[in-house]
Amino acid sequence: xxxxxxxxxxxxxxxxxxxxxxxxxxxxxxxxxxxxxxxxxxxxxxxxxxxxxxxxxxxxxxxxxxxxxxxxxxxxxxxxxxxxxxxxxxxxxxxxxxxxxxxxxxxxxxxxxxxxxxxxxxxxxxxxxxxxxxxxxxxxxxxxxxxxxxxxxxxxxxxxxxxxxxxxxxxxxxxxxxxxxxxxxxxxxxxxxxxxxxxxxxxxxxxxxxxxxxxxxxxxxxxxxxxxxxxxxxxxxxxxxxxxxxxxxxxxxxx
Amino acid sequence: xxxxxxxxxxxxxxxxxxxxxxxxxxxxxxxxxxxxxxxxxxxxxxxxxxxxxxxxxxxxxxxxxxxxxxxxxxxxxxxxxxxxxxxxxxxxxxxxxxxxxxxxxxxxxxxxxxxxxxxxxxxxxxxxxxxxxxxxxxxxxxxxxxxxxxxxxxxxxxxxxxxxxxxxxxxxxxxxxxxxxxxxxxxxxxxxxxxxxxxxxxxxxxxxxxxxxxxxxxxxxxxxxxxxxxxxxxxxx
Numbered sequence: 001x002x003x004x005x006x007x008x009x010x011x012x013x014x015x016x017x018x019x020x021x022x023x024x025x026x027x028x029x030x031x032x033x034x035x036x037x038x039x040x041x042x043x044x045x046x047x048x049x050x051x052x053x054x055x056x057x058x059x060x061x062x063x064x065x066x067x068x069x070x071x072x073x074x075x076x077x078x079x080x081x082x083x084x085x086x087x088x089x090x091x092x093x094x095x096x097x098x099x100x101x102x103x104x105x106x107x108x109x110x111x112x113x114x115x116x117x118x119x120x121x122x123x124x125x126x127x128x129x130x131x132x133x134x135x136x137x138x139x140x141x142x143x144x145x146x147x148x149x150x151x152x153x154x155x156x157x158x159x160x161x162x163x164x165x166x167x168x169x170x171x172x173x174x175x176x177x178x179x180x181x182x183x184x185x186x187x188x189x190x191x192x193x194x195x196x197x198x199x200x201x202x203x204x205x206x207x208x209x210x211x212x213x214x215x216x217x218x219x220x221x222x223x224x225x226x227x228x229x230x231x232x233x234x235x236x237x238x239x240x241x242x243x244x245x246x247x248x249x250x251x252x253x254x255x
Numbered sequence: 256x257x258x259x260x261x262x263x264x265x266x267x268x269x270x271x272x273x274x275x276x277x278x279x280x281x282x283x284x285x286x287x288x289x290x291x292x293x294x295x296x297x298x299x300x301x302x303x304x305x306x307x308x309x310x311x312x313x314x315x316x317x318x319x320x321x322x323x324x325x326x327x328x329x330x331x332x333x334x335x336x337x338x339x340x341x342x343x344x345x346x347x348x349x350x351x352x353x354x355x356x357x358x359x360x361x362x363x364x365x366x367x368x369x370x371x372x373x374x375x376x377x378x379x380x381x382x383x384x385x386x387x388x389x390x391x392x393x394x395x396x397x398x399x400x401x402x403x404x405x406x407x408x409x410x411x412x413x414x415x416x417x418x419x420x421x422x423x424x425x426x427x428x429x430x431x432x433x434x435x436x437x438x439x440x441x442x443x444x445x446x447x448x449x450x451x452x453x454x455x456x457x458x459x460x461x462x463x464x465x466x467x468x469x470x471x472x473x474x475x476x477x478x479x480x481x482x483x484x485x486x487x488x489x490x491x492x
Contacts, residue, residue, distance in 0.1 A: 003354040011342065071338035075348075077305050078334070079355050080327035254266065254306040 004076065004086070008093025012065065018101050021057050025049070025105025033113040040205040043114060043122065046106070047201050050126045051194055054102060055133045056158050062094045062137035063154040067147045074255050087138075087247045094134045102126050118204045124232075125197035132193050132238045133158070139242040142249045161194050169195075182217045189218075193238045196231045256281045256403065256434045257302060262311035264297055271297040273458045275311070281402065284425070284435040286445050288482070289455035295438045296335060298455075299407055302436075303332055328356060331396035335407040335438075337388045341381035345372065345391055348380065349398070356399055363400045366393055369420045385412045393421055397428070404428060404435045410444060422448065442479035454482065 012018055028049050036042040069090065076086050106126055110119045137154050144150035169188050173181065189195045203223050221227050259277040263270070272294045279285055287295050300306045302313060304320055304327075312319055315326040339348055353362075367373075370390040375383065383391070389412045396404060406425070410418045425448055429435055439445060452469055454461045462485075464472075475481040 003351065007351060069340065072340040074305070074338055075340070075352075076355070078303050078327070078332050079352060080324045081355055082324050252307050255300070 004081070004089040005092050005096075008089060009097050012093060012097035013100065017061065018097060021061075022101040022105045025053075025102065026109070029106045029109040033109055039114050043118070043201065043205050046110070046122070047198065050106065050122065050129065050201075051198055052162055054106075054126055055129050055162060055194065058098050058130045058133035059137045059140075059154045059158050060151065061098065062134040063140055063151055065094060066090065066138060066141035067150060077255050083251050084247060087250050091134065091138060091243060094138075095131045098130050098134060099127050102130050121200055121204050125201055128232075128235045128239070129193065129197055132235060132242075135239045135242040135246075139246040142246045142253065161192055165192050166195070186217060186221055190231070190234050193235050196235055200228070200231055256316060258314040258317075259298075259302075260312045260314070262298075262301060262313065263309050264294075264301060264306060265309045270458050272301070275460055277453065277460060277463065279434055279436060281434045282429075282432045283450045284429045284437065284448055285451045285453055286449040286478075287436060287438040287453050287455065288440070288442065288445075289461075293455045294458040295455060296407055299332075299405055299436070299438065302405065303327065303330065328358075328399075329401050330403045330405060331399060331401040333389075333392045333396040333404075333406045333409055335411065337392035339380040339388070339391070341379065343380055344377050345380065345383075346376040348391065349376075349395065352395060352398075358399045361400070363397050366390075366397050366420070366424060369424075370394060370417065386414060386417065389413055390417060397424065402433050404433060406435070406437045408438055408440070410439065410441065418444075442482065443477075445478050449478070452478070452482070 029046060032042050032045045033039075036045065073086060073090070077083065103123070107123050110122050114122070136157055140150050140154040140157065144153055169185070172188070173185060189199065199218055199222055203219060222231060257277075257279040259275055262272055262275040264272040275294075275298065277298075287298065289295055297306065301308055302315075302320075304324075312321065314320070315323075315329070318326065320326055343351070370393070372390070372394055375387060380388070380391075389409075393406075393409065396406065404425075409421055409425075413421065422444070425435060425437070429448070429450075437445070437448065449466055451463065451465050453463045466478075469478075469481050469485070470476055473481040473484045475484055
């Protein structure tokens with residue numbers, strides 16, 4: 001089903017919003033690195049964009065694109081194409097196109113301005129987050145027949161993972177500050193892909209020391225090779241599980 | 256060719272099809288008729304596995320269609336309301352379907368030429384009128400010369416000239432020994448097209464007869480009158 005995938009990638013890359021998104025990311029990253037002398041500070045500013053803007057644009061764009069492709073999907077289902085191939089083509093198309101936008105907008109400047117290993121972690125974090133939120137958007141699409149509800153759900157999920165989750169964890173931390181909750185903290189962080197991305201990037205620029213005792217534990221657990229590997233696996237789970245769950249629902253959907 | 260066994264489809268609490276049994280053979284042109292919401296389109300969508308049956312099986316050429324997609328290479332489908340990606344041009348849609356079906360052998364370009372598709376080939380799908388979209392659907396259904404044609408309300412929205420072109424084409428394909436399944440409300444159109452009639456009402460198949468039997472039983476020679484008469488007598492008896 002290469003034909004369908006390439007068609008979708010081309011269609012998305014031609015989309016004005018995606019071009020605008022690439023340009024905005026480009027503008028942000030180039031201006032941050034040209035204005036900021038301290039590279040670590042630059043990465044911190046960039047981190048906010050990677051953790052907030054990139055997932056938001058990915059989830060909303062992917063979700064709306066899915067709803068706009070309802071007819072396209074219907075047409076394909078009436079033809080000799082497996083439903084799993086259709087789903088795979090949609091996912092690959094969206095993920096490749098949005099990641100291309102991210103790599104051009106942020107990947108290139110990051111590679112030019114900062115240490116290659118750090119750059120690699122930053123880029124990997126962005127790519128994984130983009131793909132995760134595409135997968136989540138497709139799940140929201142299949143769960144809600146109504147477009148408004150589907151977009152609402154995907155925004156709620158973004159809001160929860162990017163902003164509210166941290167608040168809740170912080171609240172929990174203050175409530176149980178007297179108890180040894182470090183392990184639970186680590187687990188709670190590991191569940192959220194946005195937090196994982198944040199920690200991996202922060203560990204790269206040695207500000208983990210500023211995060212106190214918890215920071216030290218994070219450094220000890222996530223800063224090792226096993227730590228990197230585990231966070232990578234946890235983020236992959238966030239891509240794979242929503243994808244296969246939505247695929248199962250799509251296979252039995254009445255069109 | 257197509258065998259439907261005990262097919263039941265429920266959408267939530269409403270039952271769209273109830274224990275439908277039907278055998279469709281090659282060389283016949285079957286008219287699937289019945290009032291609105293009697294389950295005609297659902298039956299067709301089941302055959303194309305666009306909806307998943309609640310119970311029962313469908314066999315295509317003796318093979319269960321569940322989990323199979325390649326049997327669709329043998330079906331040309333013209334939907335009631337063709338819904339296409341808005342940003343694609345007519346040419347792109349045709350090209351994409353060609354790529355998907357990976358069709359070997361010659362293409363049947365008769366309708367493409369008769370409907371003068373070349374003139375609108377570079378227009379986007381969203382700019383086309385309802386009737387023109389129907390022409391695209393019809394062209395697609397016949398393009399790969401499939402042994403089975405499923406036409407859902409083929410003439411709805413077509414102008415008289417286009418409708419006549421399509422009718423002639425259907426008769427021509429029937430003579431080639433294809434299986435053609437048509438749903439329609441316009442009974443007068445069907446007179447010289449059909450060989451069999453399947454009548455559905457309230458999600459069940461009421462009868463499945465050849466045209467000769469239908470005319471002989473009722474003593475009429477028009478589809479519309481024959482069915483009227485048959486329904487009246489069935490209600491009375």
